[in-house]
Amino acid sequence: MNTSLLSVTGRIFDIQRFSTHDGSGIRTLVFLKGCPLRCRWCCNPESQSYEIQQMTLGGNTKTVGRDVTVEEVLKEVLRDRMYYRRSGGGITLSGGESLTQPDFAVALLTACQENGVHTAIETTGFATPETIERYLPVLDCVLMDIKHMDSEKHQQFTTRPNDRILQNARLIAEKAKRLIIRVPVIPTFNDTEEEIGAIAAFAASLPNVREIHLLPYHRMGQDKYTGLGREYTMSHITPPSAEHMELLRKKAESYGLKALIGG
């Protein structure tokens, strides 16, 4: 393989093995640090800043973020290659937003592909088209969020408008091997049938897109906000009920898509 890739460095904050909900099969998730969006519900607030931070959880303070080489990450990823092969799994780059570290991410994905590992990213789609074009040849699957069709509301909850994201979705749909649209379902933001329906309609209009995943809001990130000395503005929000999620799933399905709750 191209060994020059191995020394490329990037910044990550976690590697999680035996993940079964972010792409096909058993996967290893690599969480890259830094994100251009600030979604209010984000369950990984420690992922947002590119800077290495201190976070206090359960009385213990730990350092979030470390600089690693592709070689180091590849070694971790390859530990589970038997399980990828048996399950159709592989690596998924998550974040943060992996599009913010293209040199590292593309080198890592290339190294994985050269080792026979299936590759995926989980992304906001917020980057320049040129950056995205660099990723597509080394990706087997893209899991991309469409959070809201109303740009103003999108900006209000994520700090960014959605125009670039929607354009990129079309670009990825046209050129990627596989694109799955994912929607975090957040009460007070996008959990009405109309809002989910609008997203599903958009997804169905994209070429080659056949699948949409609805991810119900959960509060597991709440303690981390406190741990980072930040305020959690969503504490009054309760997760959507199973019945409501099923309603939304049916709505999404009515656009001719395969719709799943969870990944």
Next chain:
Amino acid sequence: MSTFYTQDIQKSPRIPKLVEHLFEKMPEIEPYRAVLLTESYQQTEGEPIILRRAKAFAHILAHIPITIRPLELIVGSSSKNPRGAQLFPEYSYEWVEAEFDTLATRSADPFYISEETKNALRKVFPYWKGRTTSELATSYMVPETIAAIDHNIFTPGNYFYNGVGHVTVDYGKVLKIGYRGIAEEARAALAKLRVTDADYAKRHHFLNAVLITCDAVEMYANRYAELARKQAAACADDVRKAELLKIAENCSRVPAHGATSFYEACQSFWFVQMLIQVESSGHSISPGRFDQYMYPYFKADLDKGVITREQAQEYVDCVWVKLNDLGKVRDLASAEGFAGYSMFQNLCAGGQDKDGKDATNDMSYMCINATLHVLLPQPSFSVRVWNGTPHEFMIRAAEITHTGIGLPAYYNDEVIVPALQSRGLTLQDARDYNIIGCVEPQKSGKTDGWHDAAFFNMCRPLELTFSNGTDKGIQVGPQTGDVTSMKSFDEFYGAYKKQMEYFIELMVNADNAIDQAHMERCPLPFLSSMLEDCIGRGKSAQEGGCVYNFTGPQGFGIANVADALTAVRELVFNEKYLTLAEFRQALENNYGKDMDPKQAEKLTKQVVKSMVDSGRMLTPDDIKAVYLTVAQNPCSDEQKARYQQLLDRISALPKFGNDDREIDNFARDVAYTYTRPVERYRNPRGGTYQAGLYPVSANVPLGAQTGATPDGRLAFTPVADGVSPAAGRDVNGPTAAANSVARLDHYIASNGTLFNMKFHPSALAGRSGLESFVALVRGYFDQKGSHVQFNVVSRETLRDAQKHPENYRSLVVRVAGYSALFTTLSRSLQDDIINRTEQGGF
């Protein structure tokens, strides 16, 4: 697209009723077998032992009460009451009398026993003084061996107190030719004998003994036929009447003759299975490859159109229920080691045939259906997996796993077949293996495997390494050097290896002594008649009549020892954080921690008892003071703080089970300190030793006899089970734990390895959950792991079951190589199961 009939088949409403009847009452001890056995022995004094055994078996079968339980289709019960237990005083009896008054109230496997039964037993027990296998075995052991057993380094208690069992006979042969056919073979062998043969007497008696047992079984089945006819005559319900008449017809034919239908085959199978457990108390009588030997009868009936899949499934389900109708009472210590009324009747489906082709068939799926229909601990259901195992078969097996009953266990042909070949099995025989008891592979119908021959606690020799071979002031091990003068880790590790080798020698001495005792006092002609080549060789399995003979004692605690030796190497020799003398003191002081309350209570009781026995009067305050002295750690706060620092340092070191190549490879080497010496030795039946690495549930009671260890494990707490990481120390998820375990050498542990994983049910939810689960098993097996099993229950569920056992009577959990009803387990074993790492689905 699968070509098998893979979907579930409707469960008959009869099945839940049979199950309900089975579990209505606490199981009871019955006196009949012990009384009849003694009567027969008294009449046969002075005759050859093999004939005495056959005549006693025949006498028991002629007179033991028989019963047909309500709604049964498959009949034959070794006890009048469901799940009852007979006794086997020819092996041991002293403990029964000693425990008469506590049997019904003990925490592990209680049994009801009536005053009438106690009296009947009191009359016959004195006959057995000096006549049991256990007494003879003890006389064959050297004193050092007895000392090692007394000091809990290992325990051969299983075969010391009981029959050996752990066998799969040639069921297919009985189904095909019946006991009349077997008797024919014995007669033919007799006809070939010449009175001038050197071993004429021995062969002659053995073959005659076989003939006696064949007749006895036919007569016994006829008793059932008669009873069924009688009940039919008195039965007002036409449907049940017809069923009873059919039962009578079946029992008139099988097992004396070959089965002519699937229903007869099921009935014949059951008589074989049950009667082996009347001849001897040995457990782990394993049905083996039921899907292989039953399939032809099912297929023939299906093709002829005389049976529906639903009918056939009902018969199979009835067999599954009956497998739970057998009880065995054990002494208190063994009951804790084998907790859960377990009989370890291991039944296997799937895998390869003897020519290496996939053997999965419709009956394999029906075995899965039966397990799902019945949801009981028996049979211990095992699934054989090889690279060609159908995916759908794995998915359906995973559906059982998802129910949380701890079944099935998964076995890897790709490891077990070559492992067995390395022990001398032919390739064809190795491919046709099945599982015995917990996890032990053997070739059915040809093997006396003596699997489960002893529990060897690998942590105890480590304690003795620190004490230069002394325990409680007595020199029980070799003097391997004062640790304070040891200069290198290699020197320390070398001392540990010497302790291991010494105690392994004594364990071999113990096992061979017991083996010899069984050979002389309890040869089993009925069992031997179904094992090749006993008839040909003219001797019982216990005398070496089988083609393959093994002794398989199992070690456990690898994870603790690997972690502990790593702590010694790093903290003492590399970092020089403390000296071995300081480490020894920390262990003696249990790291400054108070004793586990349950253990303290137990010790307090002992101390109080000895004080009362010596004439002291004690007030409740005195007893409280004793408890506090026992329970509270006397270390100063300063010492405690220093020990806490030590524990923190230990905790920060790498641990087995986290996919750390270095420590995993070291653990592999540690396992060799047990597996390699074991394989050097031979047994009296002409076979070899082979090690296993699994604990049944003995890691809990034997852990309670083990002081603190350098891996930070506190005194008297459980040690790691089998090849699993120590509880709670594997923190990198299931794939990491599996990778670590796969780095051990599973081939050399050809008597079986046991890897426990615990899953929350959410990890297996939906088709995608099952797919990931199957991939996990496959991925582990790709790396040459041999066995894996799963507990799929939430911690909250188990905690609630402890609080409200009445709501969880049917909650089945995986204990070790078997499943048991959670609420029947002792509290400490329940706690251990709860504390095993729970791997969540992310």
